[in-house]
Amino acid sequence: MSPLFELVNASVVLGRVQALQAVSLRIHAGERVALVGANGSGKSSLLRLLNGLVSPNEGASVVPPVRAQAMLFQRPHLLRTSARNNVALGLWLAGWRWREAQEQAVLALQRTGLADLALRQGRELSGGQQQRLALARAWARQPQALLLDEPTASLDPHAKREVEALIAEFANSGGSQPMTLVFASHNLGQVK
Numbered sequence: 001m002s003p004l005f006e007l008v009n010a011s012v013v014l015g016r017v018q019a020l021q022a023v024s025l026r027i028h029a030g031e032r033v034a035l036v037g038a039n040g041s042g043k044s045s046l047l048r049l050l051n052g053l054v055s056p057n058e059g060a061s062v063v064p065p066v067r068a069q070a071m072l073f074q075r076p077h078l079l080r081t082s083a084r085n086n087v088a089l090g091l092w093l094a095g096w097r098w099r100e101a102q103e104q105a106v107l108a109l110q111r112t113g114l115a116d117l118a119l120r121q122g123r124e125l126s127g128g129q130q131q132r133l134a135l136a137r138a139w140a141r142q143p144q145a146l147l148l149d150e151p152t153a154s155l156d157p158h159a160k161r162e163v164e165a166l167i168a169e170f171a172n173s174g175g176s177q178p179m180t181l182v183f184a185s186h187n188l189g190q191v192k
Contacts, residue, residue: 003062004029004145004180005050010059012045019045022059029144030177034191035184043184047071047147050182067094069145070138074153076130078122083114086122087137094141108140109133112166128159135166145180146170152190164190 003026012020020042027033027050035043048054051071052063063069079086087105092098109115112132117125122133131151138146148167152160171181185191 001028003027004031004064005182006060006062007049007056008060010049010056010061012049012054013057014045014054020049020056023049024059027180027182029180032171032181033183035182036186036188036191038186043186044149047149047182047184051147064144067141068143069147070141070143071147072131072134072138072149072151074150076134078130078133080121080123082119083109083122083125083133083136084118086133087140090137091140104140105136108136111139112136113162126159128155128162131155131159131163132166135163135170139170143179144177145182148181148183150185160190 005027007023007025009022009024010020011018011022023046035046037043045054049056049061050063051069052066055061079089081089084102084105087108088101091101091104096104106115106118109118112135114129114132114136117129122130125133151167152163155163171179183191
């Protein structure tokens, strides 16, 4: 079985910084991989490489198409529009018809416990709500792989538990093929 992600001696240089050096790895469909390390150790750069946001300066990378994966950042990038439209616009840009994108957005907001906030501006939500909105946007696309860059780093304990529970639920709800999960953290307790 061929891997979903594969890096062979991949190196990434960002400006004058050697972000990654000769990294080789294989991640198969359905696997759960935790990237553990201190701040500045290259976790985010590795996730960006796996997501296709950066290319290796040396070596090779084979990653699934962007449509087959979703990435959550520490701080979600939200648009200046409603929570529902933050989800629907991503789907529309991926080729969905607007009406279907709106319907899927409503389902995603229900799934993440944000249905009652659908018309609120995404940028006005609390930190935990914004991260759940980012998860709703990711889940709506039904990706094969979910890449998470310290998604609970700046959240309070209650919001952390909510986001962790949603991630676990999404990862386990893939039917016959569970979602592939690549999770960056410096918190060993959370990784367990």
